[in-house]
Amino acid sequence: MRTxxxxxxxxxxGVGITGFAAMAxxxxxxxxxxxxxxxxxxxxxxxxxVGGEYTISATxxxxxxxxxxxFSDNGEFIGxxxxxxxxxxxxxxxxxxxxxxxxxxxxxxxxHKSVVVNVKDAPLGSGSSxxxxxxxxxxPLGSGSSGTTD
Numbered sequence: 001m002r003t004x005x006x007x008x009x010x011x012x013x014g015v016g017i018t019g020f021a022a023m024a025x026x027x028x029x030x031x032x033x034x035x036x037x038x039x040x041x042x043x044x045x046x047x048x049x050v051g052g053e054y055t056i057s058a059t060x061x062x063x064x065x066x067x068x069x070x071f072s073d074n075g076e077f078i079g080x081x082x083x084x085x086x087x088x089x090x091x092x093x094x095x096x097x098x099x100x101x102x103x104x105x106x107x108x109x110x111x112h113k114s115v116v117v118n119v120k121d122a123p124l125g126s127g128s129s130x131x132x133x134x135x136x137x138x139x140p141l142g143s144g145s146s147g148t149t150d
Contacts, residue, residue, distance in 0.1 A: 036064040036109025043094070043104060048119045050096055057091040058106040058113070060084055070107040084108075 040059045048054065056071055056078070068081040069090040084090040096102060096119040105114040 036060070036067050037062045037111045038069075038106050038108050038113040041104065041106045041113045041115045043115060043117055048096060048102075048117050050099055050119060050122045052095065052122075054094050054096075055091050056094050056104055056106070057089070058108075060088050060090060060108055062109070064109050067109045072105045072107070073102050075103075075105075 037060065038058055039061045042057050044055045044057070045052070058069060058071075060069065065084055065088050067084075069084055070081050071078040071092045071094070073094065073096070078094055079092055082090045082092060090106070090108075094104065099119050099121055102117050102119055103114050104117065105112050
């Protein structure tokens with residue numbers, strides 16, 4: 001009789017340990033999202049143009065708000081990872097180089113949030129202009145004055 005009871009006790013203990021291990025693994029797998037969270041993402045402005053400069057801002061939460069923050073545009077990182085400052089906030093300057101849809105993503109500690117913006121061409125006349133070198137066939141143009149002295 002004791003042998004059967006010992007086996008049942010050992011079997012129950014084994015099931016209990018296995019259940020505990022499974023629960024502990026589940027906690028470890030979900031831990032990053034519980035401790036760090038990107039709560040919101042915003043981009044200043046509303047008329048996004050190629051060559052313009054905009055600020056992407058993120059609000060961060062959770063116990064690990066000090067983890068590095070990564071910003072990306074269509075999967076390509078924007079600059080280096082940022083240390084949140086002030087705590088719970090992070091931002092970066094973004095200068096779009098192409099037209100079309102851009103998915104801007106902020107990642108921290110295994111969590112991420114994205115915002116989608118559409119970028120248009122730069123307005124006409126927004127580039128730099130040059131009026132020429134100021135030199136003609138005979139030398140500088142308009143660089144001096146003539147006059148007589150009495």
